[in-house]
Amino acid sequence: MTDTTLARAEMLADPPTSAPPRRRRRWTVRSAGGQVLLYALIVALAIVYIYPFLVQVGTSFKSEQEAASNPISLLPQTFTVAAYERLFLNSDFPLWFANSAVVTILVTLGRVFFVSLAGYALARLHFRGRGVVFAAVVAVMAVPAVVLLIPKFLVLNQLGLYDSYAGMVLPLLVDAAGVFIMKNFFESIPVSVEEQARIDGAGTFRVFWSIVLPMARPALITIVILSFQGSWNELSHFIVATQSPELTTLTKGVASLASGQLSQGTQYPLKLAAAAIMTIPVAVLFFIFQKRIMNTSEGAVKG
Amino acid sequence: MTAPATPAATPTRPVSTRSSRSGGTHRGEAGAGWLFVSPVILILGTFLLVPVLMALWVSFSDWSGRGSPLSSSVDFVGLDNYSSLTSGGLTTRDFGTALRNNAWYVLLVVPLQTALSLFLAVLVSRRMLRARGFFRTAFYFPSVTSSVAITVLWLFLFSFAGPVNALIAWFGGEGPNWFREPTGIVHAALAGIGVTSGPEFLTQNTALGISWWEWLAGPSVAMFALILMAVFTTSGTFMLLFIAALQNVGYELTEAAMVDGANAWQRFWRITLPQLRPTLFTVITLGLIGCWQVFDQIYTGTKGDPAKTTMTPAYLSYTSAFRDNEWGVGAAIAFILFLIIIVFTIFQRWVLRDRPVSRRRIRAYESATYRKGATS
Numbered sequence: 001m002t003d004t005t006l007a008r009a010e011m012l013a014d015p016p017t018s019a020p021p022r023r024r025r026r027w028t029v030r031s032a033g034g035q036v037l038l039y040a041l042i043v044a045l046a047i048v049y050i051y052p053f054l055v056q057v058g059t060s061f062k063s064e065q066e067a068a069s070n071p072i073s074l075l076p077q078t079f080t081v082a083a084y085e086r087l088f089l090n091s092d093f094p095l096w097f098a099n100s101a102v103v104t105i106l107v108t109l110g111r112v113f114f115v116s117l118a119g120y121a122l123a124r125l126h127f128r129g130r131g132v133v134f135a136a137v138v139a140v141m142a143v144p145a146v147v148l149l150i151p152k153f154l155v156l157n158q159l160g161l162y163d164s165y166a167g168m169v170l171p172l173l174v175d176a177a178g179v180f181i182m183k184n185f186f187e188s189i190p191v192s193v194e195e196q197a198r199i200d201g202a203g204t205f206r207v208f209w210s211i212v213l214p215m216a217r218p219a220l221i222t223i224v225i226l227s228f229q230g231s232w233n234e235l236s237h238f239i240v241a242t243q244s245p246e247l248t249t250l251t252k253g254v255a256s257l258a259s260g261q262l263s264q265g266t267q268y269p270l271k272l273a274a275a276a277i278m279t280i281p282v283a284v285l286f287f288i289f290q291k292r293i294m295n296t297s298e299g300a301v302k303g
Numbered sequence: 304m305t306a307p308a309t310p311a312a313t314p315t316r317p318v319s320t321r322s323s324r325s326g327g328t329h330r331g332e333a334g335a336g337w338l339f340v341s342p343v344i345l346i347l348g349t350f351l352l353v354p355v356l357m358a359l360w361v362s363f364s365d366w367s368g369r370g371s372p373l374s375s376s377v378d379f380v381g382l383d384n385y386s387s388l389t390s391g392g393l394t395t396r397d398f399g400t401a402l403r404n405n406a407w408y409v410l411l412v413v414p415l416q417t418a419l420s421l422f423l424a425v426l427v428s429r430r431m432l433r434a435r436g437f438f439r440t441a442f443y444f445p446s447v448t449s450s451v452a453i454t455v456l457w458l459f460l461f462s463f464a465g466p467v468n469a470l471i472a473w474f475g476g477e478g479p480n481w482f483r484e485p486t487g488i489v490h491a492a493l494a495g496i497g498v499t500s501g502p503e504f505l506t507q508n509t510a511l512g513i514s515w516w517e518w519l520a521g522p523s524v525a526m527f528a529l530i531l532m533a534v535f536t537t538s539g540t541f542m543l544l545f546i547a548a549l550q551n552v553g554y555e556l557t558e559a560a561m562v563d564g565a566n567a568w569q570r571f572w573r574i575t576l577p578q579l580r581p582t583l584f585t586v587i588t589l590g591l592i593g594c595w596q597v598f599d600q601i602y603t604g605t606k607g608d609p610a611k612t613t614m615t616p617a618y619l620s621y622t623s624a625f626r627d628n629e630w631g632v633g634a635a636i637a638f639i640l641f642l643i644i645i646v647f648t649i650f651q652r653w654v655l656r657d658r659p660v661s662r663r664r665i666r667a668y669e670s671a672t673y674r675k676g677a678t679s
């Protein structure tokens with residue numbers, strides 16, 4: 001869903017100045033009853049959204065029998081960490097986690113660098129064919145990921161990259177939407193500083209690296225968030241790029257858990273524990289950058 | 304800020320004034336420019352453009368998955384793979400089933416997620432609301448989690464002895480065995496009023512190997528659980544888009560309407576909603592594009608079962624190629640899917656493109672505001 005990512009990203013990268021001035025609004029509360037109803041509604045909705053995650057964590061500490069007999073309670077009657085023990089000591093889970101971590105870090109670093117490099121060139125450097133390159137990038141954004149399942153496998157196979165770390169990382173290293181975001185951002189910052197540095201004799205890469213990039217922090221954070229979340233949650237690419245157990249990532253591994261490997265019976269505590277752990281890194285990222293991600297009114301005004 | 308997803312909207316032409324002004328500092332930029340974009344070109348070319356072309360070739364070939372598809376032993380078979388999807392037989396029936404399933408998925412997810420995300424956005428945009436940040440976070444959180452983790456959670460929530468059925472039982476009902484139930488919900492509803500078989504013209508006529516009656520079955524109960532999941536996970540993302548748009552809605556008009564005595568409901572439909580049109584359009588088309596790409600959930604959860612009622616074109620394309628070694632058919636399905644999605648994408652970009660406002664439109668707008676000013 002590149003397009004959704006892009007829509008979100010453009011909001012993230014929006015310079016805060018574009019928020020309209022806040023106006024005081026005199027909304028008289030017409031009835032206390034209405035107000036109570038509104039709160040009841042919104043709290044009920046919030047429970048619907050939060051409860052699944054709470055019950056997930058709660059169930060991961062239950063025994064399997066209890067998960068089946070008392071699925072709705074949040075607190076286990078007999079607290080057990082058996083599911084976590086099994087995952088960490090008796091399965092490939094740590095390996096999956098490590099693979100996901102390595103891939104995510106490499107992809108995030110690579111994307112931040114390559115995408116900002118290209119975005120800068122497309123925004124600032126003058127060269128023949130620039131318009132064509134940018135048009136190609138925009139066109140590429142429209143190609144949906146699921147259509148690329150078979151194609152990617154074909155090329156990885158042809159290049160001898162199938163079932164290797166390189167095959168897992170390289171295709172994810174660049175993302176057209178990121179180029180687009182960075183280009184837009186660079187166009188929004190004033191050109192004068194760079195020109196001064198150029199007149200002083202700094203080379204193009206030096207200008208980019210030590211002058212432009214530090215100014216681009218907000219957009220870079222956006223790229224980091226999107227790359228991290230995207231590659232950590234990526235599933236389909238790893239399905240077609242690898243087959244050996246040593247290269248299994250969390251998404252692929254947990255998906256195999258879900259469809260019943262490693263288990264007799266339903267094993268819900270185990271599966272839910274695995275899903276909960278794989279959610280932690282993105283959740284942490286989300287809470288660190290919450291202001292930026294949710295920045296739609298408060299963040300923008302406070303800067 | 305109002306129309307976030309407008310990739311095509313940004314002018315691609317370089318600003319000519321700048322280049323003429325500071326031409327002296329641009330020496331040697333061509334080399335650096337190409338060097339800077341080369342990693343992107345190289346990777347997108349190798350892992351996007353070339354693969355698409357290769358798959359296009361495979362969709363016209365009889366490659367069986369052995370050796371290279373470019374080797375001389377692979378033959379060109381014309382449109383055979385495509386016609387096997389429409390000519391009848393098992394492949395056609397599977398493809399028809401997948402299309403039906405996904406069409407129902409789109410039909411329910413897109414309106415539901417759009418309405419829900421707009422509703423949530425309106426709720427959490429109220430200035431009077433306390434703890435707005437908390438509620439926004441709560442509604443957005445499902446959007447950051449991976450599709451795999453959410454699917455695992457959903458399999459538990461909607462399992463036969465799971466929390467959802469426990470809740471239904473608590474209200475005195477009896478929940479279905481969600482992910483094992485292939486009955487379509489439309490059929491189930493009809494059975495509820497005593498209709499168990501369709502009229503002859505629906506059961507006798509077929510399209511893509513499936514009778515019209517089956518096309519109208521609705522999503523299976525299993526698919527319906529996945530539909531709820533999609534709404535649950537995407538409503539937060541789209542809520543943020545709507546929140547951003549709501550901030551740009553002018554209060555003057557709303558206040559004027561209040562003075563005129565319009566109630567909240569009228570104000571929403573007549574004042575707020577029309578101003579949200581671009582975002583509404585974006586959300587709907589993004590939904591249409593995204594909903595045709597259902598893969599992760601099926602791969603993780605149902606694998607197309609029960610009775611192929613959660614099979615989607617994306618997943619069918621995958622299993623045809625990787626499991627059944629029907630690479631040509633798999634690639635052909637992928638390209639048909641590509642076509643479906645690209646139509647929506649192009650339509651969206653075309654509507655949201657930056658265009659000069661025509662004279663006539665400006666005049667129409669001016670007279671409209673003038674009239675509005677005169678009446679109020």
